[in-house]
Amino acid sequence: MSRRRVDFTLNGRPATLEVAPNKSLADALRDDLGLTGTHLGCEHGVCGACTVLLEGEAVRGCLLLAVQAEGAEIVTIEGVSPESGLSPLQEAFRSHHALQCGFCTPGMVLSLQALLERTPGAGEAEIREAISGNLCRCTGYQPIVDAALEIAGSGGGQKR
């Protein structure tokens, strides 16, 4: 299959891919760009482990084609992580024990990051809605909700 060139912004920097037109964005991020923080849990658009931000919105990396990223701004878990240490939201996950195996975690963080940037003072209902498309098999979700509530309560959802 002939490859297509895709130019886009990835984690704030220009990026270029040469990919088959049927390759998913998640596969391209993982295989071609080495960004393995984007996880594949079901590859049919249900589990949310592959969540990335497209123009600030949480989207499924497994359902988007890489070529659809042309000209767009994409942010992955690597892009919301500070140079070292953790972002306030990541720190809140840690202090609330909002992760166990870590597989859903990047998707959860990105879904909530998108919410908290859009609605910095989001309430519990909005937080639950924001992660309604992210499955977690370990935590029972409540610590994740609590982590987001802590950031929403402190107004810390604004861009670092």
Add this chain to the structure above:
Amino acid sequence: MIGASPPRVEDARFLRGEGRYVADLRLPGMLEAVVVRSPYGHARLLSIDTAEALALPGIHAVITGADLPPGIARIPCRVPTHGEMSGFLQPVLGREVARYFGEPFAVVIAENRSLAEDAAELIEFDWDPLPALASGEDAEKPDAPRLHEAGNIASRWGFDLGDVDRAKTEAAAVVEETFTSQRHTAMPLETRGLLASYDAARNLLEVFGPTKVPHTNRAILAGMLDMPEGDIRFVEPDVGGSFGARGEFYPEDFLIPWIALRLKRPIRWIEDRLEHFAAINHSREMRFTLTACADAEGRITAFDVKLLADMGAYIRTHGDIVPSHAAAQFPGPYRLRNYRCQAVAALTNKTPTGTLRAPGMFEANFARERAVDRLAAQLGLDPAELRRRNLIRPEELPWNTGTESANRPVIYDSGDFPDVLARALNAFGWDKPRAAQNGPLRRGRGIAVVVEPSAFGPFEAARVEIDVRGRVEVISGCSSQGQGHETVLAQVAAEVLRVPLESIRVRHGDTGLLRYGGGTYASRTAVMSGHAVTAAAETVKAKAIAAAARKLEAPEDSLVLEDGYVRLQDAPEVSLALGEIARLLAPGNPELTPPPPAANAVDQDGLTATSHIRGYPSGTSVFAVHLAEVEVDCETGQIAVKRYLLAADIGRAINPKLVEGQLVGGVAQGLGGALLEELTYDSEAQLQTGTFADYMLPSVAEVPRIETMVIEEARSPSNPLGVKGVGEVGTSGVAAVLGNAVADALGGQTGLNALPLTPERVLAALEETP
């Protein structure tokens, strides 16, 4: 450090997306594998033609059963069983007959996964479908399809304790019901995967991706390949959940390493979710035909159980241990001595089965506790009061049920069950007046009392090493699928060695670092690995003090270890850092061991120690009370869990926050099994639930805030820390308590004998309610 909740050392890498799961690993020259599986539940394979697939560019091999080494063994069963299982074991690749949808029949090796998937489509299989056996009930029928030469029944066993018949005759209340638990599975969010690579220079076959029991699985692979165990190294990467199912020895655990050897190329196989549904161990499909008796004083006097377990098409590594646990532990926390059980493990044309969080217990607790509520109704007693009267009393512990599972006696080690019950009821407000039912939304509450066993297995190993800079390395024979063992075992080591957590590294799941290891199952790691790490750290501490005593020319009992230093108790400024002691003890250092030493200086291995601790045959056990309040919509049959309280006496918490995480997460997983998750097959044994669109995991919308009451009083005598396993007790009672709560909401004791508690079943039960 024990009893503290420091943030997990694992978290930063997971939160930053820097976890390294098996699909994140690649090696130069790596090829990718796709497993081609049977599309039939039961069919004869007439022919297989791989020519067209092989002709595709980028395809390196198509492996079928005909390519297997002659005489290759079937996958062995790794636990004691109640019968001879050799006639039911699974081959690594099918050759003539497919016995379940998803059984592996070929492996395609290609430059990448998408090419391999394309080639898989081009393999021509000629199948002749056979009549399928889709239910355990049918397995013994004379006209049932015969699945194996050895038949359709893997094992039968049972117990007949006390005098069940007399108890039945004398009973004031008798409940006779059939309860069923549905087939579902662990469904970790990361699918399985393996990366195998053979390095001729080091004569080493490395396999990345194993988890749960890496040492056991290495031994199995070494046996099947006829290789020395030392030529194989299993390495556990980060693992996205197991819950009992992931990390057993599956067909791929032979196929991928064997193909890597054969092709002399690294081979990676990453399961996709659709094949995961058909390939990973299923669990929980059981039927209990139960008679429960009580006398007029409200004493539960007997359980008489017929247990039928649907094992799927083959017996896998777990043998019949799941129904075995259910049969052995069925009496639960009750002080009854009349117990009969007749258990049958039947084979069907479905995916083979294994353990899933609280294996056998989730199912048995559902059947028993639903029956106990019916006894209470017959006797006109409050369900909590009936339980209170029948709980094993503290002075009766340790309590031997008289049963066994996997050659282990069932003994409850410690606890005060009535006290935990009283505290739980009080916290829940069980005795508070209840609002009158009004309208279609009805409230109900339920109770379930359970004993959850944990910490099985004959041994566990650990090694503690301190380097010349005082850094501590803990190597554990356990594995980790996300529970937080790197944190917990560091806490255990820190407790003994009195060093900060930051100076401790925990490694696990690597057969190259430790010759022996048990692994992580049966909620055993805090107990068994905690014990092993404590033992190794204590030996290191003793070594350090002995060495410091010689160096400082002071008696050992005048020295203490604190803050990473061995100090003179009366003159703390006189001290030796652990790193300095490690230097003194390094092989070849003449300061404490002047040359010439013995030809072979045994134990001159630095400031290190390895422990191999023995397990308690009966493990340890946690008593727990599950209490729940539900709201049932009598028009739609929908169940909303409004309140959930889990009270458990866990002996002692190493890390309270992680304990809470295990308990709450366990309940959430149980909610899925109680209300949502079911793997269904049609009459031809076709799997009908193969995606997350038709197999529903609990989402944030279904899981309420779960309250926990963690009691740390009944220390376990099985280990020096006094801890008990907490991984499964959250899951164990969920179906039981929700079944009882929904029945209470409907105001009767009809129906609700089958899981999951779907809206249809709720409405059917409502219809039957008088």
